[in-house]
Amino acid sequence: xxxxxxxxxxxxxxxxxxxxxxxxxxxxxxxxxxxxxxxxxxxxxxxxxxxxxxxxxxxxxxxxxxxxxxxxxxxxxxxxxxxxxxxxxxxxxxxxxxxxxxxxxxxxxxxxxxxxxxxxxxxxxxxxxxxxxxxxxxxxxxxxxxxxxxxxxxxxxxxxxxxxxxxxxxxxxxxxxxxxxxxxxxxxxxxxxxxxxxxxxxxxxxxxxxxxxxxxxxxxxxxxxxxxxxxxxxxxxxxxxxxxxxxxxxxxxxxxxxxxxxxxxxxxxxxxx
Amino acid sequence: xxxxxxxxxxxxxxxxxxxxxxxxxxxxxxxxxxxxxxxxxxxxxxxxxxxxxxxxxxxxxxxxxxxxxxxxxxxxxxxxxxxxxxxxxxxxxxxxxxxxxxxxxxxxxxxxxxxxxxxxxxxxxxxxxxxxxxxxxxxxxxxxxxxxxxxxxxxxxxxxxxxxxxxxxxxxxxxxxxxxxxxxxxxxxxxxxxxxxxxxxxxxxxxxxxxxxxxxxxxxxxxxxxxxxxxxxxxxxxxxxxxxxxxxxxxxxxxxxxxxxxxxxxxxxxxxxxxxxxxxxxxxxxxxxxx
Numbered sequence: 001x002x003x004x005x006x007x008x009x010x011x012x013x014x015x016x017x018x019x020x021x022x023x024x025x026x027x028x029x030x031x032x033x034x035x036x037x038x039x040x041x042x043x044x045x046x047x048x049x050x051x052x053x054x055x056x057x058x059x060x061x062x063x064x065x066x067x068x069x070x071x072x073x074x075x076x077x078x079x080x081x082x083x084x085x086x087x088x089x090x091x092x093x094x095x096x097x098x099x100x101x102x103x104x105x106x107x108x109x110x111x112x113x114x115x116x117x118x119x120x121x122x123x124x125x126x127x128x129x130x131x132x133x134x135x136x137x138x139x140x141x142x143x144x145x146x147x148x149x150x151x152x153x154x155x156x157x158x159x160x161x162x163x164x165x166x167x168x169x170x171x172x173x174x175x176x177x178x179x180x181x182x183x184x185x186x187x188x189x190x191x192x193x194x195x196x197x198x199x200x201x202x203x204x205x206x207x208x209x210x211x212x213x214x215x216x217x218x219x220x221x222x223x224x225x226x227x228x229x230x231x232x233x234x235x236x237x238x239x240x241x242x243x244x245x246x247x248x249x250x251x252x253x254x255x256x257x258x259x260x261x262x263x264x265x266x267x268x269x270x271x272x273x
Numbered sequence: 274x275x276x277x278x279x280x281x282x283x284x285x286x287x288x289x290x291x292x293x294x295x296x297x298x299x300x301x302x303x304x305x306x307x308x309x310x311x312x313x314x315x316x317x318x319x320x321x322x323x324x325x326x327x328x329x330x331x332x333x334x335x336x337x338x339x340x341x342x343x344x345x346x347x348x349x350x351x352x353x354x355x356x357x358x359x360x361x362x363x364x365x366x367x368x369x370x371x372x373x374x375x376x377x378x379x380x381x382x383x384x385x386x387x388x389x390x391x392x393x394x395x396x397x398x399x400x401x402x403x404x405x406x407x408x409x410x411x412x413x414x415x416x417x418x419x420x421x422x423x424x425x426x427x428x429x430x431x432x433x434x435x436x437x438x439x440x441x442x443x444x445x446x447x448x449x450x451x452x453x454x455x456x457x458x459x460x461x462x463x464x465x466x467x468x469x470x471x472x473x474x475x476x477x478x479x480x481x482x483x484x485x486x487x488x489x490x491x492x493x494x495x496x497x498x499x500x501x502x503x504x505x506x507x508x509x510x511x512x513x514x515x516x517x518x519x520x521x522x523x524x525x526x527x528x529x530x531x532x533x534x535x536x537x538x539x540x541x542x543x544x545x546x547x548x549x550x551x552x553x554x555x556x557x558x559x560x561x562x563x564x
Contacts, residue, residue: 007454011452014452017487022487022489162490265326268325270287271327272287
């Protein structure tokens with residue numbers, strides 16, 4: 001059977017070192033994180049707080065009028081446990097400023113607007129707090145493209161992007177995440193009753209094992225079927241990965257010159273530091 | 274004879290040779306104070322690792338007159354040094370090189386022979402391959418240097434062994450990868466395993482100096498090691514962070530181990546050569562044909 005378990009001590013040490021290194025190399029000591037009260041953003045806060053200290057970690061709570069009250073409660077639980085700084089900035093007025101202009105707007109459009117409003121608030125707080133935005137996207141959602149481009153995916157550094165959701169849960173548990181956050185079903189909380197697994201049509205436990213074979217172990221789709229996954233499920237996931245690849249790359253630039261950003265102008269971000 | 278080796282498991286500033294040089298001088302001063310005879314820096318220690326388009330701007334000739342090497346050569350009057358740098362050859366090809374400096378001389382330069390260009394690696398895009406694997410004399414006996422991917426292949430350490438090296442000086446900037454439920458990354462486990470194996474197989478000292486720190490999302494795991502000719506671990510630097518790690522090598526261990534286990538005496542290099550000639554000859558004839 002596919003085993004995606006990780007050594008959480010090692011993950012914790014490498015990730016906290018990464019956060020410290022990348023933020024101090026940018027000439028800063030602080031970080032801001034959009035905290036929903038869910039698993040991913042809570043873990044991002046825990047790791048950042050451990051890396052930089054609670055006084056240098058700002059959790060930004062950005063509820064919309066339809067957000068579950070539980071979310072705020074769970075976020076507060078985590079803030080109190082870690083002793084990190086926090087601020088609450090409701091996005092209802094700014095989001096509704098746009099949403100109200102289109103009475104027939106569907107849920108997906110509204111969800112995308114909320115995610116992008118939160119990005120605006122977060123980057124504004126980044127300037128005020130003098131800290132980088134630390135991301136909360138995990139490997140499962142990055143590979144599936146289950147994310148709003150320039151919304152929840154926007155960040156300066158991402159400590160969680162190489163951990164599948166089930167691995168992230170394992171790390172969260174090892175780091176002492178409040179049980180109530182560990183136990184609740186994952187949701188983007190963009191509308192009432194929304195759950196990730198309901199929307200995706202499969203569970204993280206299932207898809208993480210499949211992704212591990214496809215991505216990490218370089219199995220072909222046919223080999224995944226041989227390993228026991230249904231052909232329909234494999235096809236659906238493979239097509240989803242391909243279709244959403246645009247969310248994982250910078251916009252392509254039309255090449256004209258001898259040297260073009262993205263093709264042959266190659267430097268790490270840490271250049272010179 | 275005793276040899277006190279220090280491993281400079283450093284982090285680097287990406288593309289800033291002057292700041293890295295300053296760290297080299299600082300580590301050398303500390304190592305001298307602690308009585309070390311030889312200080313080994315990791316791969317590309319003067320430049321950082323993921324250089325990409327910075328390669329031409331940090332390159333230098335392996336020339337004693339080069340101002341950076343000149344400073345290190347001054348230090349080499351008090352302590353032998355292995356340093357990593359981008360070397361530009363006379364025809365302007367760029368190499369990942371390691372230089373052995375001693376008593377104000379560049380005793381040897383090794384140009385990385387195997388440039389990993391797969392997975393997260395892109396060295397073949399930016400660098401030229403070295404074409405030599407040679408041991409060289411030091412004041413502690415005959416030594417050989419290899420850089421990272423060079424010793425993921427079995428043949429370069431074997432060649433150094435046959436060329437007389439008793440002291441293997443390996444350098445790396447090894448990005449950690451392969452997180453599983455094991456307490457070590459799969460890269461860490463593999464590098465430690467092969468270094469220990471080379472020490473035992475070649476009944477020699479195997480020294481490995483690895484990088485620490487991060488470059489963007491890449492993490493260099495440190496954990497530098499020295500194994501003795503019995504394949505026993507003499508010292509290991511901590512994982513993940515910078516360290517200066519010292520160990521005293523009793524070079525007479527070569528005598529004792531090889532008295533017990535004469536693998537070098539019994540090695541049949543001519544047989545290897547005959548079989549290689551045959552294999553390469555056969556392959557040359559069958560190239561492009563279905564077998």
